[in-house]
Amino acid sequence: MSDESKKAPYIVPIGPNHPALKEPVMFTFEMEGEMVRDVDFAPGQTHRGIEWMGMRRNPVQIVHLTDRICGICGVSHTLAFARAVEQVTGIEVPERADYIRAIIAEFERIQSHLLWAGVAAHELGFDSLLHLTWRVREQSMDVIENLTGNRVNYGIVQVGGVRRDIVPEQHRIIEECLSTYEGLLGKLLNLFLDDKTITMRCRDCGVLSRKEALDLCTVGPTARASGVNVDLRQDYPYAAYGDLEVKAILPDQHLGETHGDVYDRIVVRLLEVGQSCQIIRQCLSEMPAGPFTAEEKLAKLLAICKKATGEAIGRVEAPRGECFHYVRMDGKEAPSTWKVKASSYSNLMSWIPMLRGEQIADIPIIVASIDPCLSCTDRVAVVRDGSSRILTKENLHRLSVEKTRRLQS
Amino acid sequence: MKLNASFNRSLWVYHFNSGSCNGCEIEIVAAITPRYDPERFGIKLVGSPRHADVMLVTGPVVHKMKDRLLRVYAQMADPKLVMCIGTCGISGGVFYDSYNLEGPVDEVIPVDVYIPGCPPRPEAIIHGVVKALQKLERIQGGEQ
Numbered sequence: 001m002s003d004e005s006k007k008a009p010y011i012v013p014i015g016p017n018h019p020a021l022k023e024p025v026m027f028t029f030e031m032e033g034e035m036v037r038d039v040d041f042a043p044g045q046t047h048r049g050i051e052w053m054g055m056r057r058n059p060v061q062i063v064h065l066t067d068r069i070c071g072i073c074g075v076s077h078t079l080a081f082a083r084a085v086e087q088v089t090g091i092e093v094p095e096r097a098d099y100i101r102a103i104i105a106e107f108e109r110i111q112s113h114l115l116w117a118g119v120a121a122h123e124l125g126f127d128s129l130l131h132l133t134w135r136v137r138e139q140s141m142d143v144i145e146n147l148t149g150n151r152v153n154y155g156i157v158q159v160g161g162v163r164r165d166i167v168p169e170q171h172r173i174i175e176e177c178l179s180t181y182e183g184l185l186g187k188l189l190n191l192f193l194d195d196k197t198i199t200m201r202c203r204d205c206g207v208l209s210r211k212e213a214l215d216l217c218t219v220g221p222t223a224r225a226s227g228v229n230v231d232l233r234q235d236y237p238y239a240a241y242g243d244l245e246v247k248a249i250l251p252d253q254h255l256g257e258t259h260g261d262v263y264d265r266i267v268v269r270l271l272e273v274g275q276s277c278q279i280i281r282q283c284l285s286e287m288p289a290g291p292f293t294a295e296e297k298l299a300k301l302l303a304i305c306k307k308a309t310g311e312a313i314g315r316v317e318a319p320r321g322e323c324f325h326y327v328r329m330d331g332k333e334a335p336s337t338w339k340v341k342a343s344s345y346s347n348l349m350s351w352i353p354m355l356r357g358e359q360i361a362d363i364p365i366i367v368a369s370i371d372p373c374l375s376c377t378d379r380v381a382v383v384r385d386g387s388s389r390i391l392t393k394e395n396l397h398r399l400s401v402e403k404t405r406r407l408q409s
Numbered sequence: 410m411k412l413n414a415s416f417n418r419s420l421w422v423y424h425f426n427s428g429s430c431n432g433c434e435i436e437i438v439a440a441i442t443p444r445y446d447p448e449r450f451g452i453k454l455v456g457s458p459r460h461a462d463v464m465l466v467t468g469p470v471v472h473k474m475k476d477r478l479l480r481v482y483a484q485m486a487d488p489k490l491v492m493c494i495g496t497c498g499i500s501g502g503v504f505y506d507s508y509n510l511e512g513p514v515d516e517v518i519p520v521d522v523y524i525p526g527c528p529p530r531p532e533a534i535i536h537g538v539v540k541a542l543q544k545l546e547r548i549q550g551g552e553q
Contacts (some may be wrong), residue, residue: 048510
């Protein structure tokens, strides 16, 4: 019985399919009793090769592919891609389109944060709160459907502008939705932040220090909850954000202190819902008249894209943080290089310091607390000479051995 | 195969993500929340395939998930149904030419109900569940 090899740590694998996980990812926990001693994870379970497909399609088609990188932050990916292509081709986006883009992006943030709040409540076992947040979320989905025609995968952003205008009749619906949310925000803050159980479960749980947040290059609400003052809308404004007053929301504005724990991440996301409401209201009142796209005819747009050469980067503050698209075009129909870095890609590594030393029961809420989006992230593939493959562990090992031999010779 | 009486009223569904973009996932969750509330008909999302009558498969089947999909399908107790949710599970959708796809869902496991849409609306998903219920009733009636 006293065999040393039978003692802790023992290994608990979770995933790739597990009731606690909403998306496929493989975790390996090294446990000591109830405590997580170390953790490793393997994303890449839902790799679909989107970049590879994109390099065989033209920018107008890719716009609809980027919508489907992620079903929750679709407009952020499309916007980042469109902005990169617009810079390469030199297309000037009309001002009205910039405002419409900002409005849709903020509605996306509202629905995404409410969705997250519900998932977080569910992970804590507070299902009545899940149902409450998802019920109020439906109103933003209705407005998004009214504005874009779709509930998810909006398909509103096109290279050079947007595909639909916002007409004055729609202002009333938007306004109604905003005032509902502003009225609800106090209630939601009260339900989440003053609840004894949520405080006990989330305070000082899954802590990510400011230094770790900076070292691991975390982005978005995950970084802001650790006290890092980053927000692309404030630091590198795009679309209409340059004209608007956007300040990064940090937890100490609300509570006077920063812990960098799960509780702070709830604070940041809920306050951002209120901020988004203000931004949309400001956009609506300041939206200039004019065209909503630089080039309405798709054939002409394609001809412009086909002639373009150069490279550019599109950066957008998605609900989960910075979303980054690199596009290189070489005067062909399809871009010659397209690289996507989704926000969750930057945030995933922060799981490791967060989970170390925590209890097994806290795993679901800590994993959910960074709002991971794995379908965004899973794109590890190597493309060379037109043929492509995914690197397996064996492949990587072989490459590593080859490099050592090269260096030795 | 006969279904017992208690089966008539409650249909438990299990959700399997085979490489989806999350669009269908959030619409499935939206479908079980209060606006639509199918739980009043006994339709409930469960965490284990062993408890489930219906499996909802979303997404095209990517290479890594093929084996898992087959194993999860094998774990479900008979009689079982599979619902394929979303265009990419039906035909590949926008991902049709990807190198990492093991084909549409019905090339991997048998599918009973197809729900097109990218993603389908919650109403469409609930409509699909009703179709699945009708199919189970036919199985109960002795038809295969």
